[in-house]
Amino acid sequence: MKLTTKQKGQLRTAYLFIGFPLLLFSIFTFFPILFAFFISFYDWNLLIPDKPFIGLANYFELFEDKVFLIAIKNTVMYTIGVVPIQTLLSLILAFIMNQKLKGRAFFRLAFYIPAITSSVVTSIIFVWIYSKPGLLNYLLSLIGVEGTDWLFNTGTALFAIMALNIWTTSGYFMISFLAGLQSIPTSLYEAAKIDGANQWQQFWKITVPMVRPVTYFVVVLGLIGCFQVFDQIYVMSAGGPVNSTTTMSYFTYNNSFKYFRLGYGAASAVVLAFIIFGATWMQKKYFPSEAY
Amino acid sequence: MANVELKKVKKIYDKNVVAIKGADVSIKDKEFVVLVGPSGCGKSTLLRMIAGLEEISDGDLLIDEKKVNDISPKDRDIAMVFQNYALYPHMTVFENMAFGLKLRKYKKDEIKKRVENAAGILGLTEYLKRRPKEMSGGQRQRVAIGRALVRQPKVFLFDEPLSNLDAKLRVQMRIEIKRLHQQLQATMIYVTHDQIEAMTMGDKIVVLKDGIVQQVDSPMNLFNNPANKFVAGFIGSPSMNFLNGKIEKNNELEFTAGSVRFGIPDELNLHDKLTPYIGKEIIFGFRPEYMYDKGFEQQKQLSVDLNLIIDVTEPVGSESYNYFHFAGKEDQTFCFRSDSANAYRSGQNITVGMDVRRLRFFDSETENRIA
Amino acid sequence: MKEIKIQKILFYVVLLVMTAIYIGPFLFSLSISFNADQDVFQWPIKLLPDEWTLANYQKVWDDLPFAQWLFNSVIITLIQTLSNVFFAALAGFAFARLDFPGKNILFSILLASLMIPGIILLVPKFIILNEFNLINTYGGLILPGLVSVVNIFLMKQFFETIPKDLEEAALIDGCSYFRIFWQIFLPVSKPALAAVAIYTFQGSWNEFMWPVIVTTTREMFTLPVGMAFLKNEFSVQWPLLMAGTILISLPTIAIFLIFQRYFVQGVASAGLKE
Numbered sequence: 001m002k003l004t005t006k007q008k009g010q011l012r013t014a015y016l017f018i019g020f021p022l023l024l025f026s027i028f029t030f031f032p033i034l035f036a037f038f039i040s041f042y043d044w045n046l047l048i049p050d051k052p053f054i055g056l057a058n059y060f061e062l063f064e065d066k067v068f069l070i071a072i073k074n075t076v077m078y079t080i081g082v083v084p085i086q087t088l089l090s091l092i093l094a095f096i097m098n099q100k101l102k103g104r105a106f107f108r109l110a111f112y113i114p115a116i117t118s119s120v121v122t123s124i125i126f127v128w129i130y131s132k133p134g135l136l137n138y139l140l141s142l143i144g145v146e147g148t149d150w151l152f153n154t155g156t157a158l159f160a161i162m163a164l165n166i167w168t169t170s171g172y173f174m175i176s177f178l179a180g181l182q183s184i185p186t187s188l189y190e191a192a193k194i195d196g197a198n199q200w201q202q203f204w205k206i207t208v209p210m211v212r213p214v215t216y217f218v219v220v221l222g223l224i225g226c227f228q229v230f231d232q233i234y235v236m237s238a239g240g241p242v243n244s245t246t247t248m249s250y251f252t253y254n255n256s257f258k259y260f261r262l263g264y265g266a267a268s269a270v271v272l273a274f275i276i277f278g279a280t281w282m283q284k285k286y287f288p289s290e291a292y
Numbered sequence: 293m294a295n296v297e298l299k300k301v302k303k304i305y306d307k308n309v310v311a312i313k314g315a316d317v318s319i320k321d322k323e324f325v326v327l328v329g330p331s332g333c334g335k336s337t338l339l340r341m342i343a344g345l346e347e348i349s350d351g352d353l354l355i356d357e358k359k360v361n362d363i364s365p366k367d368r369d370i371a372m373v374f375q376n377y378a379l380y381p382h383m384t385v386f387e388n389m390a391f392g393l394k395l396r397k398y399k400k401d402e403i404k405k406r407v408e409n410a411a412g413i414l415g416l417t418e419y420l421k422r423r424p425k426e427m428s429g430g431q432r433q434r435v436a437i438g439r440a441l442v443r444q445p446k447v448f449l450f451d452e453p454l455s456n457l458d459a460k461l462r463v464q465m466r467i468e469i470k471r472l473h474q475q476l477q478a479t480m481i482y483v484t485h486d487q488i489e490a491m492t493m494g495d496k497i498v499v500l501k502d503g504i505v506q507q508v509d510s511p512m513n514l515f516n517n518p519a520n521k522f523v524a525g526f527i528g529s530p531s532m533n534f535l536n537g538k539i540e541k542n543n544e545l546e547f548t549a550g551s552v553r554f555g556i557p558d559e560l561n562l563h564d565k566l567t568p569y570i571g572k573e574i575i576f577g578f579r580p581e582y583m584y585d586k587g588f589e590q591q592k593q594l595s596v597d598l599n600l601i602i603d604v605t606e607p608v609g610s611e612s613y614n615y616f617h618f619a620g621k622e623d624q625t626f627c628f629r630s631d632s633a634n635a636y637r638s639g640q641n642i643t644v645g646m647d648v649r650r651l652r653f654f655d656s657e658t659e660n661r662i663a
Numbered sequence: 664m665k666e667i668k669i670q671k672i673l674f675y676v677v678l679l680v681m682t683a684i685y686i687g688p689f690l691f692s693l694s695i696s697f698n699a700d701q702d703v704f705q706w707p708i709k710l711l712p713d714e715w716t717l718a719n720y721q722k723v724w725d726d727l728p729f730a731q732w733l734f735n736s737v738i739i740t741l742i743q744t745l746s747n748v749f750f751a752a753l754a755g756f757a758f759a760r761l762d763f764p765g766k767n768i769l770f771s772i773l774l775a776s777l778m779i780p781g782i783i784l785l786v787p788k789f790i791i792l793n794e795f796n797l798i799n800t801y802g803g804l805i806l807p808g809l810v811s812v813v814n815i816f817l818m819k820q821f822f823e824t825i826p827k828d829l830e831e832a833a834l835i836d837g838c839s840y841f842r843i844f845w846q847i848f849l850p851v852s853k854p855a856l857a858a859v860a861i862y863t864f865q866g867s868w869n870e871f872m873w874p875v876i877v878t879t880t881r882e883m884f885t886l887p888v889g890m891a892f893l894k895n896e897f898s899v900q901w902p903l904l905m906a907g908t909i910l911i912s913l914p915t916i917a918i919f920l921i922f923q924r925y926f927v928q929g930v931a932s933a934g935l936k937e
């Protein structure tokens with residue numbers, strides 16, 4: 001095909017513009033994806049120069065590794081617990097923020113602060129809140145309930161971290177929902193009012209269906225985030241007590257960068273990636289994002 | 293200043309979608325040419341090819357006898373006014389107008405002189421420091437025109453510049469652009485879908501349909517002597533009426549279509565042109581303007597009578613558009629124009645006269661005008 | 664009418680309780696950070712210190728390698744933010760406005776890469792950087808975060824809303840494509856550029872997992888890694904730790920306050936849409 005001068009000009013500019021980003025993506029995204037699979041077939045240890053090919057041995061070992069199986073269970077529980085609650089909560093927050101109310105900017109900031117704060121910071125604060133003589137137990141004692149050492153109790157540690165996660169991300173997704181809510185034409189609500197719908201009915205019959213594309217987006221991001229939860233685990237519990245908070249990404253981290261078993265770590269990351277693909281695929285299939 | 297010549301210019305997208313099927317148009321120096329047609333007819337594509345914003349797939353484009361097919365827009369010495377103004381929102385009015393001159397390395401004084409001069413002509417002097425969003429639609433369009441003006445280009449191109457303005461402003465700007473043309477004595481090419489705009493502004497009008505040039509002519513010639521049924525129907529408001537029928541020969545030539553039947557007087561010298569159509573399908577065209585109610589007006593010379601039944605009357609001020617049908621042909625509605633003082637009611641039977649000299653006939657297959 | 668009033672009061676009560684839940688923890692950590700008493704684990708806990716002091720902030724600065732961590736965080740965040748804004752704008756412009764072979768396929772591949780969970784890239788990235796001896800260096804910290812697909816996507820979306828007329832008017836005025844990008848598109852894209860800058864800033868400033876993996880010595884830590892290190896390695900001096908966390912949080916909150924209209928109004932700019 002012969003290119004005209006105009007097209008040539010565009011071509012040169014275009015390659016100039018996307019060249020550097022593409023180079024970086026190739027090095028840090030495209031190549032690593034393939035490389036990850038490659039590594040997972042090797043007994044690749046950072047400390048040992050010899051890296052024998054071992055086929056699927058890493059994968060077989062994973063599924064006999066009790067800690068890994070616990071990590072899967074914890075991760076799935078974590079996700080199932082967090083995603084629905086944070087999605088609903090952020091929608092409710094957005095609904096409230098979308099009402100005419102005094103001091104809206106202040107409330108919006110209040111709900112958003114946890115989301116823009118470093119996960120390390122919020123984790124540290126909640127370590128204190130959850131400690132035996134901490135804020136949570138103090139508040140419970142006011143209503144006569146005796147608390148526990150939340151992060152050092154195998155029955156409560158994971159749930160405590162889940163609550164923190166919901167607290168941080170709901171404000172973040174509130175902003176997404178708020179944008180969605182603001183794009184709903186007011187005339188729809190006016191029509192509903194004339195049809196006799198009360199506030200509650202308006203929320204369920206108009207708001208919820210109309211923000212469905214946003215909901216889809218929020219759930220996908222929530223799934224991807226929860227399946228890979230790491231920062232909070234690292235700071236608050238280091239996977240303990242007795243692996244009760246070990247998640248898959250924490251497992252990957254430990255094996256790869258603490259024990260330097262990079263092949264084994266890569267294999268666990270590959271498994272996690274497939275679980276995430278499966279979950280998002282199922283969501284796409286059973287809860288599609290179709291807009292009206 | 294310059295002339296523009298299009299020779300068999302074609303636009304083909306992706307090897308099979310043909311947007312312009314070979315356009316031949318020649319535009320003389322200082323001429324105001326309007327490209328008009330319904331949406332999708334290719335008029336904007338044609339203009340954009342002249343501007344250099346679209347590649348020319350085939351054929352030649354000459355500006356001042358020089359082939360410019362492969363010359364980039366900035367080197368064609370043209371300026372363009374866009375439908376949505378396309379003003380740079382982050383620049384002031386002055387900067388908007390000066391931008392093209394700056395890029396062409398004009399001296400500061402010269403730029404200032406030209407911009408101020410253009411601003412003066414367009415009544416923008418006091419707005420030079422404003423930004424586009426602080427101005428009304430009409431003012432923005434003036435700035436867009438000013439941006440073209442300062443360049444003193446060989447050719448001005450206008451792409452539906454008035455279609456975003458309200459009706460009143462549109463008429464006002466129409467006159468202003470026309471005056472500007474007289475003042476500048478520049479070649480201007482103007483695209484619009486509005487036939488009234490085309491009629492009032494153009495020295496010459498190019499009517500396009502489906503990528504084919506239908507007719508290139510002066511406004512009055514288009515109105516009176518349309519080349520084909522499409523042009524006849526497109527130019528003029530309300531549109532020309534069309535009635536399918538037959539030519540028969542009795543004493544004289546006659547047109548018949550159901551209850552409608554009239555003779556074509558020999559004085560019109562249509563005999564030679566219509567004889568080949570005797571016994572054949574033909575399309576008869578008559579404009580709403582050339583009919584009169586015999587109950588109110590005297591019989592005119594060379595006129596034929598038709599009986600018709602009024603459906604609806606639309607008074608638009610001094611005149612009314614009356615929609616009617618012929619007896620036995622309820623499915624087809626036509627229009628005739630009357631003084632709004634004539635009151636009609638629905639279902640009323642009236643007799644109208646038609647000026648035979650204004651009757652037009654079209655071939656029912658090619659739709660070209662026969663007479 | 665009375666019913667509506669009660670409803671309204673109830674609504675505000677709920678709202679205030681929610682607000683307390685969301686900012687309460689910060690207020691308490693703020694309170695602890697001013698506490699002169701180092702032992703805050705007393706029962707019952709005190710919501711406000713008996714004795715107020717700024718000494719904790721002073722100590723954070725003097726006793727910890729806080730300045731070094733701050734410097735690291737600032738350098739990384741600054742470079743990554745500028746780079747993301749610049750390259751996202753360039754690539755976004757190319758994808759939105761230029762015609763080149765393979766454009767659509769390339770863009771689909773980029774979009775698809777968004778679905779790749781970051782976790783799978785950690786080990787390969789680590790090995791690659793290790794090959795180049797970039798572990799525990801600024802290079803290793805900064806390079807992987809210089810461009811992001813999300814930002815390119817954002818800029819592309821924004822550039823697509825700019826009327827084509829504007830580009831064509833500039834072409835006729837005599838602009839090259841680079842000049843169109845630089846003098847027409849960039850100046851009218853401030854809201855989108857600001858959004859990219861703010862999101863990148865926050866992501867970079869708060870990033871934890873990658874720095875924790877790629878740094879091995881204390882002087883290369885970023886602020887979040889440093890704080891996590893303090894929390895885990897020492898039996899914690901809570902007032903000190905809280906003073907540190909407050910300091911880390913200030914920039915992101917300040918940026919949000921200053922630029923919140925860009926968060927809220929999104930990337931639709933007035934004046935362009937007619």
